[in-house]
Amino acid sequence: MLKKDQISVIIVDDHQVVIDGLLSMLKYNEQIKFILTTTDPTQVIPMLEETPVDMLITDVMMPALPGNELAKKVKERFPQIKILALSMSGEGQLVSQMIDEANISGYMLKNISKTELAKALEKIAEGGIYFSKDVIEELQRANQRKKHSQEAHLTDREIEIIRLIEKEYNNKQIAEVLFISERTVETHRKNILRKTHTSTVIGLVKYAYEYKLI
Known part of the structure; x- marks a missing residue:
């Protein structure tokens, strides 16, 4: 049962070890409540239909259903859910696509620390956005590439x-x-x-x- 002001979260990643790592990193954080986890992104929509949550943490590179497509589907069906994307790399074009198409609230690399992850979840839950420094730098590089290619x-x-x-x-x-x-x-x-x-x-x-x- 959720306590007052707790953030309810669902995690999807096609590698169970990543899910286990996230759960371990925040298991003592009383503000965050992990409701559901799955390695199968196609199960996320049915899960959310049964159990509403505040936030979705999704891997980006998943073979069954890529994270950008999943994020778009979730936002269309459950616009109130905030989405945090996790990836091994912050490819600028993909980040921009997820911002434009799924209105994601954050994008972070999987080398994040426990402190940074908790900070990101809390900020996003409060209605803010959180993009890790590496991702912001890649977005800037992507914008520069686009600018020069257009010129x-x-x-x-x-x-x-x-x-x-x-x-x-x-x-x-x-x-x-x-x-x-x-x-x-x-x-x-x-x-x-x-x-x-x-x-x-x-x-x-x-x-x-x-x-x-x-």
Whole structure:
């Protein structure tokens, strides 16, 4: 039974060890009450229909149902539930997507401390937001990448190709990865060099690092 001012929480992560770790970190925190846990994200909606909670802590990278899709579904069905995303990395584009589509209240990396996690949950429960420092920095880098790509009028596909070029993929390999023809890859490469005012692969990779495209 919930005590007054307790925060009721459900955790979903496809690794039980992560769930066990979170439970262990906060087991003596009387303000937080873990109501439900599951390693199967497809079970979250049925669980919430049976037992309402204040907050969902969700992993982001789950094969059965990715955390960004789960967060969106939960927010559509239960808009009052606050969502905290946990991940091994704070990939800027994904964080922005979850903010825009699921109105998440926080995003943290799994290397968080017990103190930081408790602070985040309490702040979110009070109606605030909490994004860890690493995630905020990645969001800033993502915004810079977007800004520079827009200034150069680079498309998402062109940036994708730049990243593959940096990994030393040749035209044939890029074509296979992206399911396009080698001729199309060659056209993209010419357009990329023109837009970035570079003439060699080394120059292009230098440009990409300088403007944080990769």
